[in-house]
Amino acid sequence: MSLTVVKGLQSEIFVPITPPMVWTPVEKELKDMTVAIATAAGVHQIDQERFNLAGDFTWRKIDDKCPSDKLMVSHGGYDNSDVNKDINCMFPIDRLHELAAEGFIKATAPYHAGFMGGGGNQEKFKHETGPAVAAMLKEENVDAVILTAG
Incomplete structure (x- = not known):
């Protein structure tokens, strides 16, 4: 397999262009x-189904x-121990609430999106997960989204 090269960057593994x-x-x-958070860090509510650590294209509302303190991470691509002690290091929800309370932003969105980056079926992620998350954010009249990685 040849290297994937995009604008001066290269990878030894396949990276979709x-x-x-x-x-x-x-x-x-x-x-x-109105601001939402979308995260590829594997964040979800404790009472929601965990992500499949071997690869998962689904998302959690x-x-x-x-x-x-009722949020957690299930992600197979990085050490979750610190983020599970303080979810705000990857999903800064408390900081976003503070910005809304101060009037720095108008409001936080009613719902945010969590998914597990770095694995799973990329075609399904592109054609199902992404459009579903975008539709939810549009329906909520979200003006801006903070995206955090895992």
């Missing part, structure tokens, strides 16, 4: 925005009202 991002102009000030 994706089209460039489509940037949407920012038309509101942060104080007028995380209720904004869920206390941060």
